[in-house]
Amino acid sequence: MCSKIILVLMVIFIVTTGGETCHPNDLKALTDFKAGIRYDTSFRLEKWNGSTDCCKWEGILCDNSTGRVLELNLPGLLTLYDAPAQTVMDGQLSPSIALLSSLEVLDLGEVLELKGQIPPLIGNLTKLRKLLLDTNKLSGPIPDSIGKLPKLEELCLKENYFSGSLPFSLGSLRSLKSLDLSSNKFSGSIPDSMENLTDLESLTLQENFLTGHIPNNIGNLRALKELDLSNNFLTGGIPFSMNKLNSISSIFLGNNQLEGEIPFPSSPSQMSSLAFLRLNDNHLTGRLPLFFGHLKSLQRVILDNNQIEGPIDSNFSDLKALTMLYLSRNRFSGKLPRTIGLLSQLQFLDLSYNMIQGPLPLEMSTLTNLQLLDLSFNHLNLSSIPTWLVELPSLFQLHLAGCGIQGEIPGYLERPASILQELDLSDNHITGSIPAWIGSFTSLYLLNLSQNSLASKIPDTVTKLGRLGVLDLHSNRLWGPLNLVFQMQSSGGLTYIDLSDNSFSNDIEQADMGTQQGIQYLNLSHNFLHGKVPTSVGRLQSLQTLDLSYNRFDSVLPESLANASILESLELQNNLFTGRIPDAFLKLTKLKELNLSDNLLSGQIPFGEPLINFPKSSYSGNKGLCGKPLATCSPHSVYPYIT
Structure with a gap:
């Protein structure tokens, strides 16, 4: 009798629910997850009620044949009413998530306030392809069981508070194509097991506390296109095996303590796809490799703050795609090659704080796309600013500090006044006055004429510099009233004023600062101001x-x-x-x-x-x-x- 009643009830339940019920493990995992969330500004979890059919809940995708949950997809960045919207989910990540044994995609990225740790039993999710928990407040270590996810292709944990060492088991994720652990608190060394990730295309570990050497066999990652290890505490040299990375398009190793010479490329055919190279803020020495000019896909090169020496070779002219070249604060010497004029796509050129000698090659006048030029503190001995330089049509940042410029500020400098945003002629031997036409630089944000021998009043036209944010005139022989400096109607707002070490002697009591x-x-120090x-x-x-x-x-x-x-x-x-x-x-x-x-x-x-x-x-x-x-x-x- 009882068995008949149970059978009838089961039939009624199947009819009323359409035969679609949630697997008990899946249901517990999802209800526990919801219980751990205090609030959800997207209101998606609010709809998770009134039914045991979790496959109909928002953000859940199930297998039609088995009914098991395949995807838990609740990212914080949504499109609402055809516009991007940032939602917030505040609470604790439930360990019961590990019960979703058929799960293939877990996306809780950018919900901002999710806390807790990755469940130790995460390795039970053996079908997982994507694990996205980025931009939250998760903490703790990565469990060793992460290595039990043989199908995992994408692992993104960036911008959290994860800590501890990177587990050796990461090297077992043979299907992994993208690994992003950036902006956390990971410490210790990069495990040698990483060399097993032969399908890896993107490895991003920047902004952590990693130490030790870059693994010697990192060149085994033949599919790698992007490598970013910047802003850590890595030491040693760049492994020679990196010249095997023929598919690489981006290398970012800046802000570490790497030493030794740049070992790649060692032949013309290597790293032919490399587009972005950033090795700044290290201790690299020696010269640029002989075949550097064969990296013809290079678009951005950032090598500043190292100890690289020698001349800038003429083979740079082969880098036809180059748009950015930052070589400042090194030991480059000799003259710039005339072939630099062949870099027709170049937009940003910073060679400051080196030992480059003059004169500048006239061929630089063909760099019509150049927007920033910084040649400060070299051995150029320019004497005067080349006329062709100020005629570059796209130039809006010009820095020639410490270049040996003499005489008065030339009148032809007024030509680029309409577009120039930064002008730095500091630490030269400029005499005479600040010209009245300085007021025609209507786009100027930075004006630095400090450490010269200018002897004049500040012209009244300076009040027309409506976008000025930085005014540095210190260490000259300027005199006269200062009130007009505080009358400037700068739309962006002045943030920096240095008029020290001059001869200003008036009473500034009435200045409306x-x-x-x-x-x-x-x-305003070291003047003769009174009152x-x-x-x-x-x-x-x-x-x-x-x-x-x-x-x-x-x-x-x-x-x-x-x-x-x-x-x-x-x-x-x-x-x-x-x-x-x-x-x-x-x-x-x-x-x-x-x-x-x-x-x-x-x-x-x-x-x-x-x-x-x-x-x-x-x-x-x-x-x-x-x-x-x-x-x-x-x-x-x-x-x-x-x-």
Whole structure:
């Protein structure tokens, strides 16, 4: 009788559910997953109820024949109403996910707030092809069982808080094509077992704490197209086996501690597909390999901050696809080859801080696509700026600091005024005045004429530089009023002003500094400024560094300065400031550097952080000052009218 009742109930259940039910393991895995999520701004999990048929739930794909779950696909970046939308899923990743034994795709990438660890039993998901958990807050190690996923093709765990060593078992993922573990906290060495991943096309481990050498047999990864190991703590040299990577299109090894010479290419036929090469910020030595010019697919080369030496060979002219060449801060020498003019696609050329000699080849005038040119601090001895250089039609960043330029700023420099965004002629021997036509540089963001011998006023036309963000004129012989600098109507907002080491001598009390709300760095030191510091300085809400030292200010310290609440460095030494240190200065909680020495300040130093944390030298040379960190105040020094 009971068996008949059970049979009837089963028939009724099958009819009402259409014969589609969720496997108990799958149902538990998904309901436990949902229970671990506190909120989901996409509201997809909200629809996971009212039915045991999990195959109808959003983000779930099942096998039509077995009914088992094949995909759990809930990425955070969605398309809603034909527009991209970032959703958030906050909660813990349930270990029950490991019960989805038929799962082929697990995509919980970019849901931002997912926490927890990869389940130790992740190896049970033997059919998994894609595991995407990137851009979350997951932590802990990668379980050793990850190596039990023979069909895994894509593993992306980037931008989390994973830590520990990379498991040796990663080398068992023979089907893996893409491995991205970047922007985590992994440490230890790169396991030698990685050489077994012969189908791997992309290996991305940048921005971790990896140490040791690049595996010697990394050249076994013959299918590799992209390699990024940058921003770690790797040491040693670049393995010679890397010249076997014939399919490689990108190599990024910058910001490590790699040593030795660049060993590739060692023959004309090797690495013919290489498009992006970044080896910056290492300790590479020697010369560029003989066959470097045969890497004809190269588009971007970034080798700056190494110790590479020798001339820039003429075989660079074969790199017809090259758009970016960064060789700064090395030991390149000799003259630039005339064949450099054959790099017709070149847009960015940075050769600064080398030992390259002049003259510049006239053939560079054919580089009509060049947008950035930085030749600063070489042995060029230009004497003057070549006329053909300023006629380059696409040039918008020109840096010629420390190139031996002499004489006045030439009038023909006005020609590219409409497009030039950065002009750096600092540390030369330029004389005369700042020309009035400087105001026609309407696109200019950076103007650096510092460390020259300019002797003039700042022209009124500087107020027309509507996009200026950086103004550096320090160490010249400039004089005249400064008020107009703070009258500039910069749409982008001035962030950096350095007018130190000049001969400005006026009273700036009436200067309305509040019009430049974006100033972060302001240096007017080593001039002859006097009177009061403008109260408007307190309206500089972005100010981080203020240096007014070595002037003749003879007023009290402006209490309004305490309103610059994020100030980190305040240098007011060697002036004639009088009176007390305002109690309001205790509001400067971000202050890391303070120097009020050699003034005429008096009274007790306000007691409290950060003022009491600075050394005596910050207050020395003020005979009337007392209190921590100086000597204890006497009643007379606190109340000077007591007799």
